[in-house]
Amino acid sequence: MFGNFGNRSAAPLPPGARVERQGFFRNFLNSIAGMFIGLLIVFGMCWLLFWNEVRPNPADAARMASELTSANAPRLQEQAVWVRGDISGAAVELDEFLAPDLGREFILLSRNVERWVWVEEEIRTERNRVGGGTETIITYEYHLRWSGTTPNSALFRGHNPPENPPERPGFTGFIRVTDDLSIAGFDLTGRQLSFAGAQRLFMPTAASIAGGLYFSGNHIFEYQRAITSPEVGDYRISYLYVENNTNGIVLGRLTGNNIIPLTFQSTGLIRTTSTVYRFFDLPTIGQVILLLDDEHRVMTWVLRILGLVLMIMGFTMLFGPIQAIAGIIPFIQKITGVIIGIIVVVLSLVLSLLVIIVANILNSVIALLVVLALVGGLIGYGFYRRKRAAAA
Secondary structure (H helix, E strand, O other), rough: OOOOOHHHHHHHOOOOOOOEOOOHHHHHHHHHHHHHHHHHHHHHHHHHHHHHHHHHOOHHHHHOOOEOOOOOOHOOOOOHHHHHEEEEEEEOOOOOOEOOOOOOOOOEEEEEEEEEEEEEEEEEEEEEEOOEEEEEEEEEEEEEEEEEOOOOOOOOOOOOOOOOOOOOOOOOOOOOOOOOOOOOOOOOOOOOOOOOOOOOOOOOOOEEOOOOOOEEEOEEOOOOOOHOOOOOOOOEEEEEEEEEEEEEEEEEEEOOOOEEEEEEEEEEOOOOOEOOOEEOOOOOOOHHHHHHHHHHHHHHHHHHHHHHHHHHHHHHOHHHHHHHHHHHHHHHHHHHHHHHHHHHHHHHHHHHHHHHHHHHHHOOOHHHHHHHHHHHHHHHHHHHHHHHHHOO
């Protein structure tokens, strides 16, 4: 795109672009510092992968919980419970963008505000220089998009950058949850209760929004033009809600007449703790257990992939000094980079799998006994072979 970096006269830089150059010794020192950071990342990912395998599953807490009714409440004190009914409480206040006579009450209302603004993107193009140095050309591009925040255009670093108008008062997001909540005659703590998965997307209609506003899909707009051709500074608003008297299940711990957060332990040999206190808009505890199992499984794989990716980054930083030395000759550095890349991926895969296997073995009684039996058998076989050899 910019031609030969080494000959700046042959390829003039775009307006606003800048060049960063670093010599061999600076790159080498940076690689030494990065090596220690990479070591910390590798150890950290080993811990993350191990913890991920032994962390408690909220579905196990739901399986152990007892159904709560007014009749059995005295004998379920301080125990894990679940109760089904209509969750209700004082309605939260609506804002100025919803119709005051909406005819619906919410115990949770979450407002998301987005703005059509300029966003800066930094583009870095790097190449190696003979002798181990590097040269980086930095340019900036600007794009219009819906954003939850307004970037400060005074901090834009490109040539002749565009400007974003200042934010207007009143156009901010919020989450309103009532404190006065109950279900089936038992009191709840609204600020701590999780509604994850139970929140619904508000779909506006002409009768449900304030006069003079417009809507499309799940968004509310100030101006009709903003639906198809927004201008810089235009806003759009969307909502999530939980309606009053929604039927569902609350999972927690009973104390007195209150259902509070439940702290529970994992069921394996290695005990870790977690907390669950949540409302599910589901009709049966079986569906709640299936949902929690699915969420736990998905998060397990997300953390496994995240741990592997970050471990690859850590091992790459560990090999940084070798790359810096090889950078004296760019062609050699490319070959070295490919070899190191293969080694890093293999090392990361092997170590990640090893940590996952060890964590599952240590966390399972049966697996641990099997491994101990195999190890004991191998040791016994070794002594037997030595005894026979000595007798011969």
